Structure formats: C-alpha cells, structure tokens
Amino acid sequence: MASPLSPDAAGTRHPWYNEAGPASWVNCPMRFALLGPPGAGKGTQADLLASRYGIPKISTGDMLREAARAGTDLGLQAKAYTDHGLLVPDEMILALVRERLARPDSGAGFLLDGFPRTVRQADSLHEMLAQEGLALEAVIDLEVDTEELIRRLSGRRTCPVCERSYHLVGRPPRVPGMCDLSHGALIQRDDDREQVIRERLAEYRRRTAPVLSHYQTQGLLRPVCGQQPADAVTAAIIGQLEKRSN
Numbered sequence: 001m002a003s004p005l006s007p008d009a010a011g012t013r014h015p016w017y018n019e020a021g022p023a024s025w026v027n028c029p030m031r032f033a034l035l036g037p038p039g040a041g042k043g044t045q046a047d048l049l050a051s052r053y054g055i056p057k058i059s060t061g062d063m064l065r066e067a068a069r070a071g072t073d074l075g076l077q078a079k080a081y082t083d084h085g086l087l088v089p090d091e092m093i094l095a096l097v098r099e100r101l102a103r104p105d106s107g108a109g110f111l112l113d114g115f116p117r118t119v120r121q122a123d124s125l126h127e128m129l130a131q132e133g134l135a136l137e138a139v140i141d142l143e144v145d146t147e148e149l150i151r152r153l154s155g156r157r158t159c160p161v162c163e164r165s166y167h168l169v170g171r172p173p174r175v176p177g178m179c180d181l182s183h184g185a186l187i188q189r190d191d192d193r194e195q196v197i198r199e200r201l202a203e204y205r206r207r208t209a210p211v212l213s214h215y216q217t218q219g220l221l222r223p224v225c226g227q228q229p230a231d232a233v234t235a236a237i238i239g240q241l242e243k244r245s246n
C-alpha cells in the first residue's frame with residue numbers, strides 16, 4: 001500500500017501543481033522548513049505560508065506545548081527542558097515528527113516550523129523522507145539580530161488555544177489580552193522570560209547554527225532578512241520559494 005507520505009497516495013497533490021495558478025508556483029517547494037533563532041518570526045510566517053499554500057504547518061514547539069497542557073508523559077517530560085530554554089532530546093522530537101508526517105494531510109506537502117534543530121534531527125528527517133522517495137526542498141533561514149529578538153520575545157503574548165502570537169507593541173490584539181481568532185486569553189509563555197530567553201539563544205548558537213551550515217552545504221539554505229515588517233518578510237520568503245532556481 002502506498003504511504004501517506006507520497007503525494008499521490010492520499011490523492012492530495014497540491015492543487016497548484018496541476019490546475020491554473022501563477023506559473024511561478026508550479027516548481028514551488030512544498031516540503032520546506034522555516035528556521036531561525038527564537039523570536040525570528042517563524043510561527044508568524046508559518047501561519048501565513050501554510051494558508052497560502054494549503055499545506056499543514058508542523059510546529060514541534062506547538063506540539064510540545066499542546067502535550068504539556070494535556071498533561072501527557074511526553075508533554076511533562078519535555079516541559080522540564082523547555083522551561084529551562086534547553087532543546088528537548090532528539091528521540092522525543094523525532095517520535096512526534098514521525099507520527100505527524102505519517103498523517104494523510106502531509107501527503108501534499110508540509111511546512112516545518114522550528115524543526116530540525118539539531119544535525120541529528122536533520123539526518124533523521126532526511127532518512128524518514130528518503131524512505132518514501134521524498135526530500136526536503138528548501139530551508140528558509142530567518143535572520144534577526146539579538147537585540148531585536150529579545151525585544152520581540154519579551155513582548156510576545158501567545159494564545160494557548162490556537163498558538164497565534166502577538167506583540168504588546170508591534171502586533172497587539174484587537175481587544176487587549178484576547179486572541180482575535182479563538183478569543184482565548186493571551187498568556188506570556190513560561191520560556192519568554194529574560195533568563196530563559198538568554199539560554200534559548202545560547203542553545204540556538206550551540207546546537208541549531210550547525211544545522212544551517214549543514215543545509216548550506218547541501219544547497220538548500222535560503223536566507224531571508226526577518227528584520228522588516230511581517231508582510232515584507234512574507235513577500236521575501238515567497239520570492240525565495242517561488243524563484244525558479246532549478
């Protein structure tokens with residue numbers, strides 16, 4: 001039986017591959033990752049891009065927080081790491097991603113938000129996809145300087161129902177304290193406090209920066225300046241994804 005990972009199995013190959021649509025989308029990568037340091041804007045951009053391309057956003061951070069709220073063993077074990085700004089062990093993350101990619105809605109493509117974050121995760125992802133004759137097609141690297149990251153993270157407020165993120169100054173909700181979409185009460189994430197933010201940034205430099213070099217060597221890395229208004233960032237990402245480079 002064909003695997004749900006293969007585009008034809010679920011009969012859900014992305015419609016723009018076959019139907020009328022902007023010609024530039026025909027070769028557009030539909031399996032790509034959004035990387036960048038904490039606060040770079042991955043979640044914000046992932047929501048916009050997932051709806052533009054009609055593919056699921058797969059966010060390991062969202063999945064871990066959902067598991068912690070549900071009180072599962074995995075969620076509670078992961079929280080011991082996330083609360084200290086440390087990466088969760090690769091085995092736990094890979095089990096989550098493997099299960100998520102096997103669902104039929106990933107057949108037409110997917111957008112990975114915040115995964116892979118270690119070289120081991122990148123290698124395992126490669127193996128998972130290769131088993132299905134697939135490969136990651138592009139890796140967007142959102143670049144933002146440290147001072148701006150700290151400003152963004154310390155003012156971030158998040159909806160625990162739909163995970164949409166806001167900023168107290170830069171992107172306030174329409175009604176203070178309430179999510180525009182799900183109407184959940186906004187919270188400050190436990191890991192968005194200054195000491196933990198610094199640890200997350202250090203962990204990023206230690207363990208995730210090598211992933212960028214890894215993808216650069218493979219010719220997949222596409223850098224985008226994340227330090228411009230969100231809609232300009234979206235346009236720059238789309239430009240990188242839709243350019244006919246190959």
Ligand code: ADP
Nearest residue numbers: 039040041042043044152156165166167229230
């Ligand atoms: P990440 O998922 O990379 O940690 P988020 O998308 O949650 O980042 O964004 C972090 C914070 O920065 C949020 O408060 C968000 O509203 C804000 N933000 C996102 N993109 C921009 C941007 N282009 N300019 C200014 N602030 C932004």
Ligand code: ADP
Nearest residue numbers: 038039060061062082086087088093114115117
């Ligand atoms: P941000 O990009 O703002 O740091 P995320 O929601 O992507 O936020 O991640 C929050 C936390 O969840 C990380 O600090 C880390 O502890 C954990 N996490 C998320 N994705 C991964 C991953 N791929 N590998 C290991 N830990 C992860």
